[in-house]
Structure formats: structure tokens, C-alpha cells
Amino acid sequence: MSHDPIDLNPSTLVELRDGIDAIDDRIHDLLMKRAELVMRVGELKGKGPAGTPFYRPEREAQIHRRLEGRHGGPLPVEAVHRIFREIISASLNLEKQLSVAYLGPEATFTHEAALKQFGSAFTMFSTRTITEVFHEVEIGRANFGVVPVENSLEGVVIHTLDRFVRSPLNICGEVLMPVELNLLARGGVLGEVRVIYGHFSALDQCAQWLSHYLPQVKRVEVASTAEAAERARREEGAGAICGPFAANRYGLVVIAEHIEDQARLENRFLVVGRESPAPSGADKTSIMVSFLDDPGFLHRILGVFAERGINLSRIESRPTQERAWDYLFFIDMEGHRQDEGVSAALEALGALSGVSVKILGSYPQHAL
Numbered sequence: 329m330s331h332d333p334i335d336l337n338p339s340t341l342v343e344l345r346d347g348i349d350a351i352d353d354r355i356h357d358l359l360m361k362r363a364e365l366v367m368r369v370g371e372l373k374g375k376g377p378a379g380t381p382f383y384r385p386e387r388e389a390q391i392h393r394r395l396e397g398r399h400g401g402p403l404p405v406e407a408v409h410r411i412f413r414e415i416i417s418a419s420l421n422l423e424k425q426l427s428v429a430y431l432g433p434e435a436t437f438t439h440e441a442a443l444k445q446f447g448s449a450f451t452m453f454s455t456r457t458i459t460e461v462f463h464e465v466e467i468g469r470a471n472f473g474v475v476p477v478e479n480s481l482e483g484v485v486i487h488t489l490d491r492f493v494r495s496p497l498n499i500c501g502e503v504l505m506p507v508e509l510n511l512l513a514r515g516g517v518l519g520e521v522r523v524i525y526g527h528f529s530a531l532d533q534c535a536q537w538l539s540h541y542l543p544q545v546k547r548v549e550v551a552s553t554a555e556a557a558e559r560a561r562r563e564e565g566a567g568a569i570c571g572p573f574a575a576n577r578y579g580l581v582v583i584a585e586h587i588e589d590q591a592r593l594e595n596r597f598l599v600v601g602r603e604s605p606a607p608s609g610a611d612k613t614s615i616m617v618s619f620l621d622d623p624g625f626l627h628r629i630l631g632v633f634a635e636r637g638i639n640l641s642r643i644e645s646r647p648t649q650e651r652a653w654d655y656l657f658f659i660d661m662e663g664h665r666q667d668e669g670v671s672a673a674l675e676a677l678g679a680l681s682g683v684s685v686k687i688l689g690s691y692p693q694h695a696l
């Protein structure tokens with residue numbers, strides 16, 4: 329492809345728009361060329377052994393990290409990530425059509441996380457519970473599932489951890505999303521709000537703001553932020569605490585932005601599936617460990633990682649659901665199970681008598 333150089337210093341509106349048209353033509357041509365290459369990648373995968381994965385989160389993470397590394401210019405890097413998310417999503421759709429189940433209803437934070445991970449070319453459907461997300465993937469009705477696992481204020485989502493105990497699925501990815509909570513309603517006037525609907529954690533996260541600005545207004549707990557938005561859409565004088573994503577979907581007006589009491593809240597979600605991503609260069613590994621209720625055992629387990637200089641990013645304990653007072657530990661560490669240090673630590677852990685280890689997955693650290 330040879331092109332005329334694009335004039336970056338035009339002076340009139342017509343010339344500026346001519347320049348934009350010329351650039352759009354090139355972007356369009358290049359997108360089609362990229363799609364042709366991706367289709368050839370898809371053909372190679374199709375000829376590979378049965379079960380060769382089409383979705384390659386480690387490769388996608390590398391693409392995003394590489395772009396971030398070369399980024400410069402007026403567009404924010406988040407916009408670049410969003411654009412490439414969609415390019416990759418549409419490209420993968422040429423290789424294979426894949427589906428994703430997420431904890432619904434529509435317009436929840438988990439839905440937003442699923443779109444952030446997979447883009448909009450995937451077939452997506454919601455389920456009512458976390459267990460159903462796992463089930464849909466386990467029986468093959470969805471290729472992947474997205475579930476919440478951690479909220480930086482409320483802590484861990486126990487249903488998700490508990491479900492891993494009896495699920496054959498792997499963790500294939502994580503999505504981190506800053507929490508933005510807004511007050512929404514059909515009309516945009518604070519003084520007209522008579523009742524506020526919200527998920528219990530959203531109400532909790534905004535408690536100070538609500539007490540200060542709307543001390544007399546009744547707060548009603550509902551099952552999800554999406555349900556709160558639905559109620560606010562139907563009821564006169566009702567407000568809902570939701571993210572901006574729900575505001576668009578339910579046609580509500582934002583009355584107040586960022587009403588969360590604590591800045592920089594973050595939610596973490598997991599992608600579950602049957603595939604095991606290859607190393608991406610910056611990965612995490614999650615495991616589940618159970619051991620005899622013996623003094624010093626936890627110390628020995630943690631020692632296995634400390635001796636090898638492996639950084640643990642999270643440790644969470646849960647009752648085993650089998651015997652009272654027996655505990656399971658969920659441990660996240662930096663590195664991929666194929667990395668030398670992590671693989672040696674996992675081997676040493678498995679060799680400790682009285683310890684059983686289940687590897688839940690190695691996956692790229694959140695890239696965007």
C-alpha cells in the first residue's frame with residue numbers, strides 16, 4: 329500500500345476533514361489486513377490438536393501491554409485499550425464464535441467487566457447466581473464465565489471461592505475495575521428523591537454521603553445495582569445507586585457523581601473456563617490449599633513461597649464445608665505455574681505430607 333503523505337497542518341475545516349477522511353481510509357484498509365492475518369491464525373488453530381484454544385488471553389495481554397509501552401499522543405491510553413479491545417474482539421469472532429455467561433442481570437458491574445475483558449463481539453448472557461455462571465460453563469453452554477471475586481471495601485465474594493471447591497474450571501483471567509457510584513433518577517433533581525434503591529454494598533459504600541445529603545430519605549436494599557436502576561426507571565421519586573454503565577442502559581439521569589465515601593475503590597472479577605492460558609510475561613497463579621489442623625502448618629506453607637522469593641498477593645481462608653473447623657486457604661501469587669520459581673514452590677507444597685493443593689489457574693495479570 330503506498331499513500332500520499334497526510335498534511336498535518338491544514339488550515340480550513342474542509343482540509344482538516346479531508347485529512348481525517350484520508351486517515352480513516354488507511355485505518356480501514358489496515359483493519360481489513362489485520363483481520364485477514366487473524367483469520368489465517370484461526371485456520372492454523374483449527375488444524376491443531378482438538379481443543380486448541382482460539383481465545384488467547386495471554387496474547388491479548390501482551391498486545392495491550394506493548395501498545396501501552398509505545399503510547400504517546402493526545403488520546404488517553406484507556407481509549408487506546410478500548411479501541412483495541414473491540415478490534416481484537418471482532419477479529420476473534422472471525423476465527424470462532426464464543427459465548428460468555430456473567431452474573432446478571434444486565435448492566436451490573438459484572439456485565440461491564442465481561443465487556444471489558446471480551447469486547448462486544450462475544451455472545452453474552454446473564455445468569456441469576458454465581459453458581460449458575462459456573463454451571464453454564466461446566467455443561468458447555470458458555471465458553472467462559474465472569475464472576476465477581478473481590479471488592480476492595482467489602483472483601484472477598486465467598487460464593488465464588490466456595491464454588492471453586494467442586495468445579496473443574498480454571499481461572500483464565502482477572503478484570504479490575506474502579507468503582508464509580510452515582511445517584512441516578514428519572515428526573516435530575518436531588519430534592520425530588522423520596523426513596524433510594526441500591527445493592528447492600530453500594531448503599532454501604534455511600535452511607536456517609538447519603539446521611540449528609542439525603543438524611544430523611546428511605547434506603548431500600550435490592551439484589552443488584554441493575555435492579556436498583558430498574559426500580560428508579562419505573563417509580564416516580566425513586567433514586568438508584570449505580571455505575572455510569574447502568575445509567576445509559578436504563579435511560580436515567582445522573583443527579584450526583586462519585587458519591588462513594590472512599591476514593592479509589594476497586595472491584596475484581598475472575599474469568600473462568602476450561603482453558604489454561606500460557607505465560608504472558610506478567611501473570612498470577614491462584615491455588616486452593618487444605619491441610620491438617622496442626623500448629624505450624626500455615627507457617628510451613630508460607631515458608632515454601634518465602635524461601636523462593638514468591639510474592640503472595642492474597643490469602644483468604646474459608647471453612648471446608650466438609651468438617652467443622654477445617655479450613656481451606658485461597659492463595660494468589662505472582663508468576664505463572666510454568667515459571668521456574670512458582671513451579672518449584674507448587675511441587676514443594678504438594679510434597680508436604682498432610683497438604684492437598686488444587687491449582688485454580690495461571691492467568692495474565694490484569695493488563696488494562
Ligand SMILES: O=C(O)C(=O)C[C@]1(C(=O)O)C=C[C@@H](O)C=C1
Pocket residue numbers: 366369370382383384385387388391415416417419420423
Ligand atoms: O494471536 C492469536 O492467537 C489470535 O487469534 C489473534 C488475536 C488478535 O486479534 O490479535 C485474536 C484473538 C486472540 O484471543 C488473541 C489475538
